[in-house]
Amino acid sequence: MAEWLNKFGLYLAPMAGVSDCVFRSLCREMGADVVETEFVSAEGVLQAWERTRAYVELCEEQRPVGVQIFGAHPESMQEAARIIAGEVHPDFIDINAGCPVPKVVGRNGGASLLKEPELLQSIAEAVVRGVEGACPVTAKIRIGWDVEHICASEVCHRLVEAGVSAITIHGRTRSQQYGGRADWSVIRRCAAEVTVPVIGNGDIATADDVMREKAAGGVAGVMIGRAAMTNPWIFREAKQLMNAGAPLPPPSVQERVSFILRHVRLAIADGRYGDEGSTVRTMRARLLAYAKGIPGSKAQRPALARVSSLAELREILSRLLLPS
């Protein structure tokens, strides 16, 4: 088993438009043990590899890092996995069987595979064959399609039979989308039933939440999504609590502001979202998420929602540093 799968880990969730190369590196710096790209479609890999490749480009300091793929056909998923394993060399390839968005579900990918566990098993078998032992294959699922169809246990058993090395379970159904609460009892039950590591996901918002799930036992790690968008320090805070048993003080406003500016500067240099103006505009939702964690930031939200340049952003953030 890969070494990183062997110990309780803090995973950065795959998040489309969020878990890009820059953010993955920043979260690794903050203490995330394992990171993952946002999903890419198998068809995109096959039909437009040069364009799709930008989404899954990795750098060494991010390892262990996985690439997530989605699709509905064993053949295309197998071929996409073969290309990614051969050209990008990720530490693992993750199959998305949890995405609830109509664009993905409507094409029978993502969470819609929970309605067809046999097809999901065939896809997992095909992907395992496709990587030809170059890296482990994992899967990320939800607990079921809706509350009447909680199928995580059956799906997990099928995935293990197919040869996956680990499974992440988001404790919500597809119908819940992101509403309600994640049901960790289902996650723990599945973790107890299967022989591969199970990573729990859903509503981990603080270092205390990490500690609680670690203490409850069963899971081989926790995956953190939205909380990392507001508070990437959660990884460092959880590490400190797990290793030293004492909480870290929250980051100062100065540290938060410096982090945000560094993130934006790195994103501009990376160029993934175009020139400076286009990068800053694309990152507005990210800036608003960061601001949520800063006391007194409410008054600056309208300005952040309209910001178009680094200089303007600096000016807005500097207001947060003034004593109120």
Ligand SMILES: Cc1cc2nc3c(=O)[nH]c(=O)nc-3n(C[C@H](O)[C@H](O)[C@H](O)COP(=O)(O)O)c2cc1C
């Ligand atoms: C903006 C956004 C984009 C997401 N994109 C993906 C994705 O590409 N692949 C995936 O498996 N899950 C995706 N998710 C789901 C997250 O990985 C995670 O399962 C979910 O947010 C629950 O975890 P949390 O409560 O820690 O946020 C996305 C979630 C968000 C908020």
